[in-house]
Amino acid sequence: MIKINDIVKIYNPKKSNEFEALHGVTCEIADGEMVAIIGKSGAGKSTLLHILACIDNFQSGEYYIDDTLVKDLSEKKYAQIRNEKIGMVMQDFALVEDFTALENVMIPLNFSKQKIKDKKQKALEALKSVGIEELAKKPCSKLSGGQKQRVAIARAIVNEPSMVLADEPTGALDTKTSAEIMELFKKLNSQGRTIIIVTHDMNVAEQCGRIIEIGDGRII
Ligand SMILES: Nc1ncnc2c1ncn2[C@@H]1O[C@H](COP(=O)(O)OP(=O)(O)OP(=O)(O)O)[C@@H](O)[C@H]1O
Ligand SMILES: [Mg+2]
Structure with missing residues (x-):
């Protein structure tokens, strides 16, 4: 379960280009939920997602992941949380x-102490679970958009995180490929993972169990 309470995010604080992107955002997402975050361009969707993914900081408010308060932790502790709990699809x-x-x-396995052979096996299993095992040896420059998205999802789930966060995962894909990627997220969700998807696409949002709308740095 994740819980954020009155989160304020300021870019470039105390500088002339200071900008408050989130003005006090509060919400809760339960384990196993599949949630869409929607809102106009510039509303603060990516900002919120990056905070939830522990790849960006915030000025005030609280963020709890499974009762751990995520604030001012050591870099090592952040890395551990990201590794164990969070898979991010950029x-x-x-x-x-x-x-x-x-x-x-x-x-993401490079930092772990497992044997190379075991790491390869794990990565192959992740590729298999997104349906592209046979593309394992292909350079990514030679893959289609949908195939690249699958690789990105495989990379996000290889450490078996409890939640997967995705920023516009279907934004660059055609309708058919986009539907396939949504099926994949639904499969991951049915396996018990929490899924949070930022999207502009109402068709994508409506396939999620709940929609959170952000407007101008606030939840609507
Ligand atoms: N690194 C940054 N420095 C300063 N301002 C930023 C930075 N990143 C984002 N912003 C500003 O914060 C606001 C929210 O940006 P954010 O990227 O979260 O929007 P978004 O909802 O994801 O938009 P989009 O749909 O276009 O991706 C915008 O006004 C943006 O200009
Ligand atoms: Mg964005």
């Missing part, structure tokens, strides 16, 4: 183009 895939699909999925 807006533009954020894959290493020269790496193969398998190598990309192995990146």
Whole structure:
């Protein structure tokens, strides 16, 4: 379960270009939920998602993941939370183009002490669960948009996180591929993972169990 309470996010605090992107956001997401975050461009969707993913800080308010208060933790503790609890699918895939699909999925495992052989096996299983095991050895530069998105999802789930966060995962995909990727998220959700998807697409949002709308840095 995650819980945020009155979160305020200010970019460039105390500088001339200071900008308050979130003005006190409060919400709760239970384990196993599938939630869409929608809102106009610039509303603060990615900002909120990055805070939930523990890849950005915030100025005030509280964030709890399973009763752990996520604030001012050591870098090591943040890394541990990200590793164990959070899988993040970035807006533009954020894959290493020269790496193969398998190598990309192995990146989050590089920090763990497991044997290389076991890491490969784990990465292959993640690729299998997103349906592209046979593309393991292909460089990402040679994959289609939908295939890249699958690699990005495989990389997000390779550590078996309890929640998967995705920023516009269907934004760059055609309707058919987008439907396939949504099926994949629904499958991951049915396996018990919490899924949080930022989207502009109402069709995508309506496939989620709940919709949270953000407007101008506030929940509507
Ligand atoms: N690094 C940054 N520095 C300063 N301002 C920022 C930064 N990132 C985002 N902002 C501002 O914060 C506000 C919210 O941005 P955010 O990226 O969260 O919007 P969004 O809802 O994800 O929009 P989009 O749908 O276009 O992706 C915007 O006004 C944006 O200009
Ligand atoms: Mg965004």
